[in-house]
Amino acid sequence: MKADWHACLNNKVGFKGFGVPKEQQDKAVKFSFHGQPAEIRHGSVVIAAITSCTNTSNPSVMLGAGLVQRRRVNLALRFIHGFKLVLLQDLEQ
Structure with a gap:
């Protein structure tokens, strides 16, 4: 998959x-x-x-x-330290 990804970067747009x-x-970008x-x-x-209207x-x-x-999770990919995954119900509805 990694080789395919790098090939996709090189290929012309399409x-x-x-x-x-x-x-x-x-x-x-740091x-x-x-x-x-x-x-x-x-x-x-x-x-x-992803907002409540999307839901x-x-x-x-x-x-x-x-x-x-x-x-x-299955691929053991990491989050950037400090970022959060949050899923909340919209309290305004």
Whole structure:
């Protein structure tokens, strides 16, 4: 899978292609989160938010998020230190 991923980075934009120039493939964006250093690279998975309106209008997205989380645990992938996984019911409804 790792070799396929790197091939996809190199391929032209389209199916299985992202068109990332070789000199930019190792680029990392560094930032601080609650005082802890962190970085995001090509291949990092980031899920920003799934809101309560998503829950009601498209519940399959919630199921998808759960499957992504289960896969992450099964593959022993790590969270960036300090990030949290939170699932709360909307109290405004």
